[in-house]
Amino acid sequence: MEILLQQIINGLVLGSMYALIALGYTMVYGIINLINFAHGEVLMVGALTSWTIIGLMKESMPGTPGWLVLIIALIIACIVAATLNFVIEKVAYRPLRNSPKLAPLITAIGMSILLQTLAMIIWKPTNKAYPNLLSTTPIEVAGAVISPTQVMILSVTAFSLVVLMWLVNYTKLGRAMRATAENPRVAALMGIRPDMVISATFIIGAVLAAIAGVMYASNYGIAQHAMGFLPGLKAFTAAVFGGIGNLAGAVVGGILLGLIEAIGSGYIGSITGGVLGSNYSDIFAFIVLIVMLTLRPSGLLGERVADRA
């Protein structure tokens, strides 16, 4: 029972990070129908930037409390990631809006490789130990253990989600985003500038990705140039799982995927009698994806889009 509870907690933490990344994917896909393959790399850049900032601050201001350092690093990482994603959209995606559909996909993949390469040149291709800035005393809940970092991840994610929902539902920008996603041409006739809205979407997505990146790095205590790719892929899976283009779907999909992955890798050994071990954990996301798309291509909360996707 304790194992189950523990895995549920781990799954929620993992899932909330997937949800943050998935939101960026789903917003971009909802508006311009592009799988932004470079999204995971934005996460990586966010994490590595924060690692650099933390290192600098530890050197210059050794007395600063850990949580403050983390917040400052987080804010700077968000700014860097937002600028980066804004530039990526301008340079690599915007000129190709009216091109064959595969062209932006290829530039997105190219951008992903380019960012990884640049990160290797800037930060060197080694694993970096990501410092734990919060207290390490674990909190015990009914036999299971939560670390303060995990508590922070859950609360930051919840906060970000609330802010995003408010942004999309109750602000002018949010209304413009929804209108553009519905029909850019009509939105343009109504006085909305789709280019601005798309830029804003990329910036918001990048901020969420950078937050997820910092969380990811502090959870695993490690940061490196290739760290963004797999979470990015799984987050896209989560977005599809929940119904792509649907914000609530991305959150639900992300959390469910995290739970499936954590519980699956916790129990796969005992279920299969030791034939398959937890080293197969990476395949759960893809199996879920394939099953989901075969049974219900529109995702859990999505509208029917199979023919159009």
Next chain:
Amino acid sequence: MKNSKNLALYVLGVVAVLALPIFLQSQGNAWVRIADIALLYVMLSLGLNIVVGYAGLLDLGYVAFFAVGAYLFALMGSSHLSDTFPWFKAMFPNGLHTSLLIVIPLALVVAGVLGVMLGAPTLKLRGDYLAIVTLGFGEIIRVFLNNLDQPINITNGPKGITAIDSIKFWGLDLGKAWKFDSFTISSVTLYYYLFLALVVATIIISHRLQISRIGRAWMAIREDEIAAKAMGINTRNMKLLAFGMGASFGGVSGAMFAAFQGFVSPESFSLMESVMIVAMVVLGGIGHLPGVILGAVLLAALPEVLRYVAGPLQAMTDGRLDASILRQLFIALAMIVIMLVRPRGLWPSPEHGKTLQRKGAAAPGAPVAPGSLQTHAPGIETPADELPGAASRPMSINP
């Protein structure tokens, strides 16, 4: 007059391709090796071109079939199985050392069947969804290759399978150099000719497919699946056929790769490889054979050549910019820049644009009148502009 000129050009081209390894050989075998790898990539890209270029099914897990072919040959052409299983050793004391004439058809069939099997559940999906599902398939296969050393050691896990036979047929061994008096033809050169023969066969098959009824049906599906169905094309079978045929080319190239390298490990079949092959097809000119070949040769060979200029650069940048990073940087920049400059690829099919253009729709790449709605209507691709699948209306992001 013009015809004889063309003929002369063809003959010149054939002679150049045949003489290339002999010339390269004098500069060192490393160069011939690059040419060999380039030929393997040409074969892979042509195989993927059937799936992506003709049928319009974006497959990002193509490297899985390459892996299957490679592991098939690795298991059949090394002593791994008889080392691991006593009963196998009892049956074949010297290990299976299968001849090329069995391996090529077997790799073709196994990969083809696997292609159909992986294609079947995804028939309903198109475009990006299909891309992401096939990508997932590729990853699943790689995870299994990486972990199938326990509890039964089949793939030897991340260590990979070593000491794979070189290719032997009719008493010839391509793994050894041939010597005629003072003149030597090295092993890599022999492989070059084998791969060249296979590439030529692939080109002929691809070309015949393209102008056949099957090819026409694929292209009809690519342009408009619903219309194709209405015209009586069995879209399900045609798509499965495309998956199967494309995969079988991947399987054969995989087997050749294993024999050529003498070593396979899951590292060679990462997602990056799939992406590279898609990039070759798209950069060269999707659906157009010369374009695809150009894309494959360019992306496979040029980065290798770059290795030779990497030394001084590495010294200049304090060791940060080594050969592999430079290669990756080059590939990434090539992908972005070529797509921005020529979104239809370097050498697109001349008739492709014609069938896609609609009266009234802006020609691709044509400047849009300033102030017209087109500049403000991102995301809506006019149907004329789309290649595979059609996402006519963007989705809602309403929560």
